Amino acid sequence: MLIDTHAHLYLDRFDEDREAVIARARAAGVARILMPAIDVPSIHRALELCERHDGLFAMAALHPSETKEATDEDFAAVAALCDHPKVVAVGESGLDYYWDRSFDDRQERFFRRHIRLAIEKDLPLILHNREATDDLVRILEEERAASDRPGRMRGIFHSFEQTAEVARKAASLGFLIGLGGLFVNKKRVARAVREAPMKQIVLETDAPFLAPDPMRGKRNEPAFLTYVAEKLAAVKEKTFEEVARVTTENALRLFRLEERAG
Numbered sequence: 521m522l523i524d525t526h527a528h529l530y531l532d533r534f535d536e537d538r539e540a541v542i543a544r545a546r547a548a549g550v551a552r553i554l555m556p557a558i559d560v561p562s563i564h565r566a567l568e569l570c571e572r573h574d575g576l577f578a579m580a581a582l583h584p585s586e587t588k589e590a591t592d593e594d595f596a597a598v599a600a601l602c603d604h605p606k607v608v609a610v611g612e613s614g615l616d617y618y619w620d621r622s623f624d625d626r627q628e629r630f631f632r633r634h635i636r637l638a639i640e641k642d643l644p645l646i647l648h649n650r651e652a653t654d655d656l657v658r659i660l661e662e663e664r665a666a667s668d669r670p671g672r673m674r675g676i677f678h679s680f681e682q683t684a685e686v687a688r689k690a691a692s693l694g695f696l697i698g699l700g701g702l703f704v705n706k707k708r709v710a711r712a713v714r715e716a717p718m719k720q721i722v723l724e725t726d727a728p729f730l731a732p733d734p735m736r737g738k739r740n741e742p743a744f745l746t747y748v749a750e751k752l753a754a755v756k757e758k759t760f761e762e763v764a765r766v767t768t769e770n771a772l773r774l775f776r777l778e779e780r781a782g
């Protein structure tokens with residue numbers, strides 16, 4: 521059994537064949553699929569899918585790129601949806617310095633609000649980071665130091681592609697690293713991952729984005745998680761079964777999935 525901790529199954533790129541995509545995931549052993557949000561409507565779309573399929577779970581957050589125009593009402597809706605029984609994390613939040621640098625201040629403000637929300641709701645926080653590692657880590661450290669419940673801070677550095685040092689920093693802040701297409705496709709990520717403890721690793725596809733070799737360039741889907749697990753087994757010199765077992769345990773523990781129905 522594998523768990524895809526990050527797949528945007530609600531996006532319209534799956535409208536034509538979503539049922540087949542979910543069936544292929546099951547056939548490949550991907551028993552649970554977690555769906556990070558981008559904006560408020562995406563949370564509702566994910567929750568609709570959770571109602572129709574076992575083994576699916578949603579998250580709630582405003583993606584950093586959405587914070588350019590997001591409102592306080594949007595954030596209030598995210599906060600309220602965190603109490604839904606199928607919402608298992610605050611995500612994805614963070615910083616994106618790749619697409620647009622014109623609203624860094626808004627990104628930071630919303631990022632801090634998401635960190636505090638995750639701590640308040642005692643949920644994991646799923647972090648999106650593009651070219652913003654230094655600020656992201658600094659803000660997490662500041663919020664952790666200022667929090668009266670720092671032990672609740674936990675989550676995933678999603679789509680991990682940084683150095684072993686950043687992985688260690690993430691661990692010290694309570695965060696796992698999410699490995700997907702970037703890990704499979706970029707040699708330097710494998711070097712960092714070799715040093716990370718297995719207990720710190722979860723698997724993800726980020727479908728429909730970032731398909732791993734040998735599917736690179738195609739639309740990604742949760743069934744392709746097996747390629748990520750195979751690559752991790754090779755890098756860590758472990759069996760596929762061992763990688764599946766440990767990464768599944770890590771995800772079950774982080775998201776407390778066994779306490780949730782479905």
Ligand SMILES: [Zn+2]
Nearest residue numbers: 526556612726
């Ligand atoms: Zn994503």
